[in-house]
Amino acid sequence: MPGHALAPSSSAPGFSPQGVAVRLEVNGKSHALTLDPRTTLLDALREQLGLTGSKKGCDHGQCGACTVHIGGKRTLSCLTLAVSVQKPVTTIEGLGNGALHPMQQAFIDQDAFQCGYCTPGQIMSAVACVHEGHAGCDSEIKEYMSGNLCRCGAYPNIVKAIRQAKNATEKH
């Protein structure tokens, strides 16, 4: 079972953890890793697997830059321990299957970013927002994209991008 690994059996208080065997399925590929239990999914993706698309903004669940899909649901990888992950993970790198996902294309078409740091998280969140059925109108999009901050203030164009990509994303 993916990721179904437990810590070494010592349960003595203050036991200093060694590496724990973790199996992660990311973007369709299975990875066997040995991780400190403290390793977040975000750090495992970035530091161990070289998937640096998911960004570390606040590292406290307040900015959304680290958003990935776990079992198809948008999740904060900075507040997820890698050792606890039981379902397949999709990151921005695995979204498009080699080509740009319609949501990625829409962000380009609508000029929906400036510095781009929050963009992978915005796009992962935007795809989930559509799949959840929460992209019905602009106010609903704004409410259901509130977990992703953009300090450049590209919000109006992010809403436009989601509107543009909504139909194609529903079929994707």
Next chain:
Amino acid sequence: MRSFTYHRPAKFADAVKFTASAALSPTEASVQFLAGGTTILDLMKLDTMRPEQLVDLNEAGKEYRSISHDRDELRLGAFVTMADAADDPFIRENYPMVAQSLELAASPQIRNMATLGGNVLQRTRCNYFRDPSWPACNKRDRGTGCAALEGVNRKHAVLGTSHNCIAAYAGDFAQSLIALDAIVEIIGKSDARQLAFADLHVAPGDKPERETVLAPGDIIAGFRIPHLPFARRSLYLKIRDRESFEFALASAAVALDLDDKKVREARIALGGVATRPWRAREAEAVLKSKTLNDDAMRHAAEAAFAQAKSHGQNDYKIELGRRTLIRALRQAAAMEV
């Protein structure tokens, strides 16, 4: 984050065996449970919580992930996510207060992760509690004092405070549970038990480090909400600094049983203003059998905050809380059900 050992037991019976000393406060305890992780991993990164053993309940919690209802009650498993409960069609139609208190909380990502059981146990957002570089916090380190009393306390509580702690209870869903007379089911080391949700949390008093009556090893298994037909006329109104993904400065959970304009029964809970989930029974009593007009609503709001005590920067919360309640009552009365 400090080192810890990670465990993922298959059953609650195995999870409850990992218990910390009861002499330690919930924050200090060396064994901590992990559900959605959105509170505890945050606090571990801040070094506010320093468990040596982290017990992941999600494998064992798979049995407690369902929502069901019959003629008597609505049952919510503790491991249902906030998002799944907020999206449940039965809850949305029959208990709009519950759905709104969930969907107006946190962000979509956090609602996909956070569980209902963990949500009611979320810790305060008091910055003196969260930031261990502040030496004074009775909730974090017993007997060290309260930096908020004369510090930055704009978001702190005005109800249920003590001279030891004025940290606000941050949750929204708990206000629905307390308003609807919910029961909480607990699995502990010895036996399963249940208690009124209203008795789960305790005000700080002289023991601010203790926030609930849960003992080491206790796990919340679920919630039961007794059937309440008039809860179709209910809502959760949340007032905050920004429109979304923000904690309440003041909020009101309101359900009204109306006979034309006359109140047969009102249920009222207040968020963002108290140290624990807060049922406003005095306000409910004022409204009972009264015509719901401006006078009655103002009197109810005054009764709700009669015992309020503020500390400077949060003086505004008393009037904000009253107005939030009045607006929630008006909106509930106007609902088409």
